[in-house]
Amino acid sequence: MEVPIRATGLLGFTFFSLLFFVCTSSPLHSLFISNAERRIDATSHIVKVYLTLKVENAGSTPTSEVLLAFPPTQVDHLATVEVLVTKGKRKKTTLVRLDVKPTELPDAPDGAKYFTIFLANPLNSGESTTLEVLYLFTHSLEPFPAEIGQSESQLVHYRDSALILSPYHIKQQTSFIKTPSRKVESFTRVEPTNHAGTEIKYGPYEDRPPYSFSPILIHFENNSPFPVVEELVREVEISHWGNLQVTEQYTLVHGGARHKGVFSRVDFQSRPTLSGASSLRHLLARLPPRVHSVYYRDEIGNISSSHLRTDSRKSELEIEPRYPLFGGWKATFVIGYGLPLQDFLFESSDDRRYLNFTFGCPLLETVVDKLTVKVVLPEGSKDPSAVVPFPVDQHLETKYSYLDVVGRTVVVMEKKNLVPVQNSHFQVYYTFKPIFMLAEPLMLASAFFLFFVACVAYLHIDLSIRK
Amino acid sequence: MPILPNMPVLDLVKSFKLKTKQQELLIRVSILCLVYVLAFITRLFSVLRYESMIHEFDPYFNYRTTLYLTQNGFYDFWNWFDYESWYPLGRIVGGTLYPGLMVTAALIYRILHFLRFAVHIREVCVLTAPSVAGSYDNEGVAIFALLFTFYLFVKAVNTGSLAWSLASAFGYFYMVSAWGGYVFIINLIPLYVLVLLITGRYSMRLYVAYNCMYVLGMLLAMQIRFVGFQHVQSGEHMAAMGVFFLLQVFYFLDWVKHMLSDTKLFQAFLRITVTCAVAVGAIALGLGMLSGYISPWTGRFYSLLDPTYAKDHIPIIASVSEHQPTAWSSFMFDFHILLFLFPAGLYFCFKRLSDATIFIVMYGLTSMYFAGVMVRLILVATPAVCLVSAIAVSATVKNLTVLLRSKNKGVQTGSTKGSSSSKASSKALLDQSQPFQKNGAIALLFGAFYLLSKYATHCTWVTSEAYSSPSIVLAARGAHGSRVIFDDYREAYFWLRQNTPPDAKVMSWWDYGYQITAMGNRTVIVDNNTWNNTHIATVGRAMSSYEDEAIEIMRSLDVDYVLVVFGGVTGYSSDDINKFLWMVRIGGGVFPVIKEPDYLVNGEYRVDKGAAPKMLNCLMYKLCYYRFGEMLTEYGKPPGYDRARGVEIGNKDIKLEHLEEAFTTSNWIVRIYKVKPPNNRW
Secondary structure, three states, X not given: OHHHHHHHHHHHHHHHHHXXXXXXXXXXXXXXXXXXXXXXXXXXXXEEEEEEEEEEXXXXXXXXXXXXXXXXXXXXXXXXXXXXXXXXXXXOOEEEEEEEEEEOOOOOHHHOEEEEEEEEEEEOOOOEEEEEEEEEEOOOEEEOOOEEOOOXXXXXXXXXXXXXXXXXXXXXXXXXXXXXXXXXXEEOOOOOEXXXXXXXXXXXXXXXXXXXXXXXXXXXXXXXXXXXXXXXXXXXXXXXXXXXXXXXXXXXXXXXXXXXXXXOHHXXXXXXXXXXXXXXXXXXXXXXXXXXXXXEEEOOEEOOOEEEEEOXXXXXXXXXXXOXXXXXXXXXXXXEEEEEHHHXXXXXXXXXXXXXXXXXXXXXXXXXXXXXXXXXXXXXXXXXXXXXXXXXXXXXXXXXXXXXXXXXXXXXXXXXXXXXXXXXXXXXEEEOOHHHHHHHHHHHHHHHHHHHHHHHHHHHOOOOOXX | OOOOOOOHHHHHHHHHOOXXXXXXXXXXXXXXXXXXXXXXXXXXXXXXXXXXXXXXXXXXXXXXXXXXXXXXXXXXXHOOEEOOOOOOOOEXXXXXXXXXXXXXXXXXXXXXXXXXXXXXXXXXXXXXXXXXXOOOOOXXXXXXXXXXXXXXXXXXXXXXXXXXXXXXXXXHHHHHHHOOOHHHHHHHHHHHHHHHHHOOOOOHHHHHHHHHHHHHHHHHHOOOOOOOOHHHHEHHHHHHHHHHHHHHHHHHHHHHHHHOOOHHHHHHHHHHHHHHHHHHHHHHHHHHHHHOOOEOOOHHHHHHHOOOHHHHHOHHHHOOHHHOOOOHHHHHHHHOOHHHHHHHHHHHHHHOOOHHHHHHHHHHHHHHHHHHHOHHHHHHHHHHHHHHHHHHHHHHHHHHHHHHHHHHHHHHHHHHOOOOOHHHHHHHXXXXXXHHHHHHHHHHHHHHHHHHHXXXXXXXXXXXXXXXXXXXXXEEEOOOOOEEEEOHHHHHHHHHHHHOOOOOEEEOOHHHHHXXXXXXXXXXXXXXXXXXXXXXHHHHHHHHXXXXXXXXXXXXXXXXXXXXXXXXXXXXXXXXXXXXXXXXHHHHXXXXXXXXXXXXXXXEOOOOOOOOHHHXXXXXXXXXXXOHHHOOOOOOOOOOEEOOOOEEOOOOOOOOOOEEEEEEOOOOOEEEEEEOOOOOOO
């Protein structure tokens, strides 16, 4: 176990020296960070990082942009970045969200990726501000060993840097890593390093130049299940008769250490804490209030193990897959429910209608690798346009449902790597004439009318040749 | 009708009043509609209690093929070679099934989609069922096709019309495409013709109807690949051909009789011709049999004629529960009052003897016999029993109402037209005995009404209680009276589908083959299409051998997973341990190394401490009871107490060498084991 760590350490050292070399040659920044504190929460399979940066402007010109840097390996797993800043003086502070956008820099050392934070007020020379940065990593805990038996607990590797990667000089910094249990197999030491309880503390480190990097590897126990939705297709169908039908198709996989060898039901039933500790037994979906006709099924029929709890503010659907999911095991299923239309459909000022609905996955603590949201507009609606708070791939489709003649317009939106924090709302605007609502009932009525007319006609016509 | 200008309102009312014929039509249509609605609703019990799902075993195959048909089109379906079953042999599905059901369901599906009803194919399949929604089996369309053919044929015999006869040939074609039970038609119709010949009811109408129906029906039936040339070669179809030739001889004789005026000469000619015809026929049949051109009767057909045949010769047919002879109780349970009305109906049929009633009588009697031989053939008998009983009820009610009405009329005629002669006097005679008769008739009518309504409620109750369980989801009552669902089968099949390699081969007893391929989407060694007895016997042999012998067989069949069904935890009695003796028998039928007495102790089958040593160590026992000895199933009983058989198991320390537990469902009903790869030699 020691050997790989040392090897990566060596590699990291060369990386670090290379970075250092590159950075010293780049023009000096006027900003620097006087104090940085980083808290990494690795208790579940989504790694949450809270970063507090105190940024100071030492230059002569005011600046309104601050850069965040990430190593390329982490950027691929980065699900979301959020920056908040405290406003107001003591006791009357409010948090304000700042704009963050991914940025490309031409002289980025070693493929580092950047996000630019746009400050609300430019930072004048000599001033300082405190930024609260929250970012989440998915698929960043690598199970090691990659395969475990039923009675073994799940151990994972977490890789990061003891020093915060930043294009700025950092005067003082500390990092804390929180593990789910006290059981830590090993961790890289970058003095001063301290392990107490469920927390490992790196630092404080003083006066580190820009792009300082010191790779660390932590090997610890994490017995929480790793529910990963490989693909989720959410279909929202609008009916102007008052119903919103939502159908969600899941491909769920346990992304933790792969299950190896025997699955024994005796052990699983009699020793639930020791046996299959990291298995995924149930999931919780948070659905909107006033949900009705909920179903939970898969390709071969209804799954009877689910519970629905509703109150006025939210509905909770607790579902169990047909079998407990061990590492690497898969399950596909469909959840469907109806919602009252008036809660989600509104009229905009320009006489258009819009649907306001959540974008993400209702399952808690779940990573979604690929999400497709389809909004099926009623037949006869025109000019659809979608407003989504983050970039998504969009296109239009046509779907035929009951008694459709021209088909319904479907707005399709796709996004990769999603975490529950991003369950923000999106809007789809369209125009629709209420007269189209009557098309289908009229069609049915006329079909029945024609049928009866045909019956009457048949009874009154004598078709025989001989008389 | 001339309209009087001064009474338009009265006339309008009169014109709305229906004529008798229209009234009759209205009543008829509304009764038929109500019957249809009731029949439809009773079939929905299973959907309401459980869900819209396919039941039992065979329907899963039908569903899978229908799915294939709707997804890949008819030509792919017709040429489908299914490598997911009968590994490594595979199965030519298009050539070994009756496609009528699937084509019907796919057609309904297409029409609905054309009309823009976006239903799922599963819903179509669930509602295309003979008994309850979900039992998507061939009988679903076959019973309709059977009755339709009979109806058209009787119509053809009654009218002598080629059109009806042609229609019945097409009805027969539909039946052949739907179910192997078409053999019943092709034997019953010749038998009926023969009876008509013997009873001297031969007519030109019969000649036209039968010849057209047989020739065209045969040609059409041969288009179904599964039937093909069997229709002219196999023993089961020979009766029809014989009757066909007999009819020709009859017609020829009739013609000769017409030409010859001398009766004596004709008698002599008749004798010679009949002898010759019989001799030629017998020689042809004998030669055909000997040369193998005409295949002998199949085992299933034999077992219909001799119910004990399968038990002694073909264990694979005898092992199926729906091939067992019907118990009296189940006759009573299913038919209820029809059992008493049936003979009465026969009596009424004989009373009004005609070509059509003779057919009903023959259909009723033969199907009743077959229903007695095999449980599943109750389905064939049901329409006949209903028909005959309906004749009884209808005739009785008609007689009673005539009695009631005639009296009323008598009174009326007596009061209005007193000047009638002999008729009036006879009526007066009747009138004297009438108060008693009238009351009796009313009482009998009420009795009939009561019985019929009781029968309707009984049928609804039977459907809801006995036939609406899908058998794939088990329901039981919990300790507090709540409903407990055991959904273990689907749990296991879905696990197989999601968590095993896509090319994994699963070995299980053949009962579960269709379900594993349909729901688990994995290759199976044997399935419910029991066409290859040796292959099934090989699986039976593996299950009843010791583990190290079984592993050789399993390796030779590339088996990756073994699936067994075990009811010891839940008390589910139709599990593999209870079916095990059939595996031994079927295995032993082909491989004499497997001997049934080895598994019995003094002729008794047991799994506890006193069980036979071979039983305690065979593969099936090990796989079912692996680690069951640690399990407490019932309060106050020792660990390893088998609730299905009510004993403590005999071998609690089971070690597996070549297999490992891969999955066991939450109630232990399905257990799946993985075959370990061979150990490295070095």
